[in-house]
Amino acid sequence: MTPMPGAVLFRLAWRNLWRNYRRTIIMLAAITLGVWAMLFMTAVMRGMVDDMVQTAVRSLPGHVQIHHPEYRDDPSIANSMPPPDQMLLDALAQAGVVAWAGRVRVPAVITSERDTRGTTLVGIDPEAETGLSFVSDDIVEGRFLGSPDDKGLVVGRKMIDDLETRLGRRVVVMSQDPDNEIVDRGFRIVGVYEANLENLEEAFVFTGRRYAQSMLNMDESISEIAVLGKSYRDVSDLSHLKQLEGSAREVLPWYELDAYLGTMLSTMDGFVLVWIIVVFLTLSFGLVNTLVMAVFERIREIGLMQALGMRPSMILIQVLLETFLLLAVGLAAGNLLAVVSVAALSDGIDLSIVSEAMQWMGVADVLYPALEIRDLVTTNVVVIVLGLLAGLSPAWRASRYQPVEALTKV
Amino acid sequence: MSSVRCVALCRFFFQGDQTIKALDHVDLEIDEREFVCLSGPSGSGKTTLLNAIGGLDKPTSGEVWVAGKRIDTLGKSELANMRLHQIGFVFQAYNLIPVLTARENIEFVMQVQGVDPEQRRRRSMSILGEVGMDDMEDRRPAQLSGGQQQRVAVARAIVSKPAMVLADEPTANLDSVTAEHLMDLFVRLNETHDTTFVISTHDQRVMSYARRLIGMVDGRIVTDEAH
Amino acid sequence: MRVDNITLSLAWRNLWRHPRRTWLTVGAMVFSNILLVFMISLQFGMYRVMYDNSLSLITGHLQVQAEGYIDEPRMRSTVPAAGGLANALRQAMPANNVAVRAMAFALVSSAERSLGVQVVGVQPSYEPDVSNLPGLVKQGRFLKASDERAAVIGSSLSRNLKVGLGDELTLFGSGRDGSFAAGIANVVGIFESGSNDIDRSFMQIPLTEFQEVFFMGDQGHSIVVMTPDLFELEPAMSTIRSIVDADGLVVHDWDELQPGLRQSVQADMASAWFMYAVLIVLVAFSVLNTQLMSVLDRTREFGIVMALGLAPIRLGRLVFLETGIMAGLGLLLGVAAGSAVVSWFGFHGFTYPGLEEMSARFNLPGRIYPSASFASLIWGPSVVFLACLAAAIYPAAKLLRLQPVAAMRAA
Incomplete structure (x- = not known):
């Protein structure tokens, strides 16, 4: 068995590629466009889902949430839990935890002298919330809460408009205590926040945790503990918390808390693959055609090489090598174009003309395309593998020609 | 030991209900270092005989032996290997791979054989000199005349020192002066390299170089004489 | 474009000189046409459900x-x-x-x-x-x-x-x-x-x-x-305006009441059209490649017929005709196969893992039934047809610049 003469096969494949440069350039343009579209579309969709998840995670649940086992079904004060014990505190002090905060969170009705709205009253430890939820960063008027004992109320921009009230005015918040007695208390509005989604500005009003506990007669109990890890994509750093689950508490990652987003994220992976394959299949007809033509034009030469002693397997490899080079050049250009176009859009794509729809879907109206390494890898691997499969049929035919017939072909 | 031996070699082509007997029970023996010309009108079976000897074509029946080995029963890859190491081919035209330069064309066979680059270069340069093409190593086939292309083809056919060169109408596309140069080259190579030459032709001048002249008509050998 | 029988039969025969090449090119069209017919019908089906579900629950027309x-x-x-x-x-x-x-x-x-x-x-x-x-x-x-x-x-x-x-x-x-x-x-x-x-x-x-x-x-x-038809609101609105003449009262249509709805449809359409455009351009590239090769293959042949006195414009027409025949085949087969796919899913419904969970958020069912209409069946394939003809412009234009003598000498 003679060794595979790699260098000469490579040289032949490369030069043959540029023999009919028009055809090669058209095919390369098609591959480049296809690869760009695969990556760009994926980046836009990843960006959108990213934004949805991050918005959702910032709008309170955190990456992992700990609460009473019944709380998810019935988020009322009756399903609160005691403050974290030493074991839980130890677990929360471990390396994977970036931040955590305990909260009181109950449904409530808020009334100004003008109007009434339903909302959620959240009692927080202001310092612990920094970086964990959106309120602390997004105060646009007045101040943020100072301590767990703060008696002030921080409300959303939309809420303050709904209630026709303003900073410094008093509002009444009504809820129930653990015995289902209606409790109400007057609050002064000390701060106003803005969120990237309007409905978030109505969903929550914030006060100091201890003040909320005293209003609701719940002693030191809290409704939930939100935990922030390093990244929402991978919460395995926080898996040790899961071991603390028991009859008194439930520990859930965000994608189980919000099944919609969890499904969205996993469906996205499937969709990306389907999109890549569909674009590739559309390309593949032209690819096979190009290769068939390239082989057809060279039948004589193939006969000649056979006469000179080239084995059929080497001819097969030579055509596959040519396919590979064509794909590789197209992929390189497509990848480059995608990286450049995503970088050029790093300031975001303005979708404000359809902002209502974006609100509806839970997305901000500026979209940041996110080109991820794994999508790059998937795209390149899929294109190379399927491309070589497509090249297999012309390559096989090329290697099966009878030398005499090939040599006498005009 | 004989270089080539054919026993009752037949190659039939079927066209509709007609059977064309391109080779009809040919018995032939060619010894090492012979310089043989196959002559005959077109369609007499010269090319078919060369193709059968070179293992490019499968006979319908009969036996083909090359260098003491029966080849008509071999598979495609084994045949390719046999050609690679034992036979050099020169065709009438389109002999060269268009995307490779003259030198790369000559080195092609050696590269497939796995000869190391330094030796390849040495041998290709010396053979280029031998066929008088030493200043044209970097030209592509399209930049060479027909005669130059044939000389490169000959250089490639003999560079790895095959036992036998099969040439199918090598002078058909050449003017008479160039054809004479080419035949001189063949004769010289036959003498200096001990290579067996089997050349098909219907050109009288080519036949005059032959030391053994085999005449073919309708797929049969009709004359076989020393010259 | 005037086409005589000879040009037509010439175009037809030329296509089948390379049946494999022709089928691969038509195949690309058929593939993308099936996809377009299916996707567009699916979109129409989904939008209708979206409109119905989101308007008839609370908003009204x-x-x-x-x-x-x-x-x-x-x-x-x-x-x-x-x-x-x-x-x-x-x-x-x-x-x-x-x-x-x-x-x-x-x-x-x-x-x-x-x-x-x-x-x-x-x-x-x-x-x-x-x-x-x-x-x-x-x-x-x-x-x-x-x-x-x-x-x-x-x-x-x-x-x-x-x-x-x-x-x-x-x-x-x-x-x-x-x-x-x-x-x-x-x-x-x-x-x-x-x-x-x-x-x-x-x-x-x-x-x-x-x-x-x-x-x-x-x-x-x-x-x-x-109203009887959510896209025909004007008559009802003007009647209402004539009756409701009191100051401070206004009539809103569903688009004003639920602006997210139409925009969602628009946003979805925009992203869908981006994808369709990519597929269509890729098919056009494939046609461009095939037709350019087929023209270059025949340079010598074209040179001969030009030397015989055929006007280059007629050769250009021939190339367009060949492309038109391929695109027509692609259109017919694509619409036929696409309709079959649509009617199968129209009966059984279309779903994929995760669709149900996601649709629930928008009050949509977990199964989508594509809605076939003349528009949804013909829209995509027509655009593909036109794109393919457009792709033949460059190869055809090359013929107009052909010099008979040089062409005959071409290998």
């Missing part, structure tokens, strides 16, 4: 409201004498359905729980004509005109309040004038709309009851109108 209520829904932004106005509308437009509603937030308490709830006063005899929510009552029944102190609530709300049929609820809120409002209602029905928001925070009581509890007198917040 048109609403008469006080000016400004749409942006800031305040208790005191009311429609005066709403019941009478609704009757007038019913008489003027018998083909349309009309009902009055009033809305307020209230703290609703059961024996165990208290929650903030959107309380809606509805006309029990008219509400089922403008909304499919009454039809979605899964336990008990919808409100009746004769009901007193009755309420229907969402399924999640009933769970959260820990109440069932017959249980009593107390309402606390503020009335139209800002004074304290309180009322009592017994649960007579529990609905499951499929929309989380509505099932969790929606409660309906009779309008008269609502007006009493919240000190509304004869006023309401909106008059909801369902």
Whole structure:
């Protein structure tokens, strides 16, 4: 068995590629466009889902949430839990935890002298919330809460408009205590926040945790503990918390808390693959055609090489090598174009003309395309593998020609 | 030991209900270092005989032996290997791979054989000199005349020192002066390299170089004489 | 373009000189056409369900409201004498359905729980004509005109309040004038709309009851109108405008009432068209490649016929004709196969893992039925057809610059 003469096969494949440069350039343009579209579309969709998840995670649940086992079904004060014990505190002090905060969170009705709205009253430890939820960063008027004992109320921009009230005015918040007695208390509005989604500005009003506990007669109990890890994509750093689950508490990652987003994220992976394959299949007809033509034009030469002693397997490899080079050049250009176009859009794509729809879907109206390494890898691997499969049929035919017939072909 | 031996070699082509007997029970023996010309009108079976000897074509029946080995029963890859190491081919035209330069064309066979680059270069340069093409190593086939292309083809056919060169109408596309140069080259190579030459032709001048002249008509050998 | 029989048969025969090449090119068209026909039909099917589901639950096609209520829904932004106005509308437009509603937030308490709830006063005899929510009552029944102190609530709300049929609820809120409002209602029905928001925070009581509890007198917040066709609103709107001449009242169509809806469709269409455009351009590239090669292959042949006196323009026409035949084949086969795919899924429905969970958020079913129409079947393939013809321009133009002598010498 003679060794595979790699260098000469490579040289032949490369030069043959540029023999009919028009055809090669058209095919390369098609591959480049296809690869760009695969990556760009994926980046836009990843960006959108990213934004949805991050918005959702910032709008309170955190990456992992700990609460009473019944709380998810019935988020009322009756399903609160005691403050974290030493074991839980130890677990929360471990390396994977970036931040955590305990909260009181109950449904409530808020009334100004003008109007009434339903909302959620959240009692927080202001310092612990920094970086964990959106309120602390997004105060646009007045101040943020100072301590767990703060008696002030921080409300959303939309809420303050709904209630026709303003900073410094008093509002009444009504809820129930653990015995289902209606409790109400007057609050002064000390701060106003803005969120990237309007409905978030109505969903929550914030006060100091201890003040909320005293209003609701719940002693030191809290409704939930939100935990922030390093990244929402991978919460395995926080898996040790899961071991603390028991009859008194439930520990859930965000994608189980919000099944919609969890499904969205996993469906996205499937969709990306389907999109890549569909674009590739559309390309593949032209690819096979190009290769068939390239082989057809060279039948004589193939006969000649056979006469000179080239084995059929080497001819097969030579055509596959040519396919590979064509794909590789197209992929390189497509990848480059995608990286450049995503970088050029790093300031975001303005979708404000359809902002209502974006609100509806839970997305901000500026979209940041996110080109991820794994999508790059998937795209390149899929294109190379399927491309070589497509090249297999012309390559096989090329290697099966009878030398005499090939040599006498005009 | 004989270089080539054919026993009752037949190659039939079927066209509709007609059977064309391109080779009809040919018995032939060619010894090492012979310089043989196959002559005959077109369609007499010269090319078919060369193709059968070179293992490019499968006979319908009969036996083909090359260098003491029966080849008509071999598979495609084994045949390719046999050609690679034992036979050099020169065709009438389109002999060269268009995307490779003259030198790369000559080195092609050696590269497939796995000869190391330094030796390849040495041998290709010396053979280029031998066929008088030493200043044209970097030209592509399209930049060479027909005669130059044939000389490169000959250089490639003999560079790895095959036992036998099969040439199918090598002078058909050449003017008479160039054809004479080419035949001189063949004769010289036959003498200096001990290579067996089997050349098909219907050109009288080519036949005059032959030391053994085999005449073919309708797929049969009709004359076989020393010259 | 004038085409004689000889050119036509020449074009046809030329195509089949390389059957493999021709089929691969037609194959690309057929593939993308099937995909386009299926996707566009699926989109149309989905949009229809989206419109129906999101409008018929609450919004309706048109609403008469006080000016400004749409942006800031305040208790005191009311429609005066709403019941009478609704009757007038019913008489003027018998083909349309009309009902009055009033809305307020209230703290609703059961024996165990208290929650903030959107309380809606509805006309029990008219509400089922403008909304499919009454039809979605899964336990008990919808409100009746004769009901007193009755309420229907969402399924999640009933769970959260820990109440069932017959249980009593107390309402606390503020009335139209800002004074304290309180009322009592017994649960007579529990609905499951499929929309989380509505099932969790929606409660309906009779309008008269609502007006009493919240000190509304004869006023309401909106008059909801369902027209026969949601895309033909102008006649109804002008009739309504002629009747509702009071100052401070306006008519909104569903697009104003739910701006997210049309925009969602538009956003979805935009991203879909990006994908379609990519597929179509890729097919065009494939045609460009094939036709350019087929022209270059035949350079010598074209040189000969030009030398015989054929005008280059006729050769260009020939190339277009060949492309047209391929594109026509692609169109026919694509539409035929696409229709088959659409009708199969139109019968069985189309779904994929995760669709059900995701659709639930937008109140959509977990299975989409593509809706085939002439437009949905022909739109995509027509664009592909035109793109393919456009791709033949460059190869055809090359012929116009062909020099007969040089062409005949070409290898």
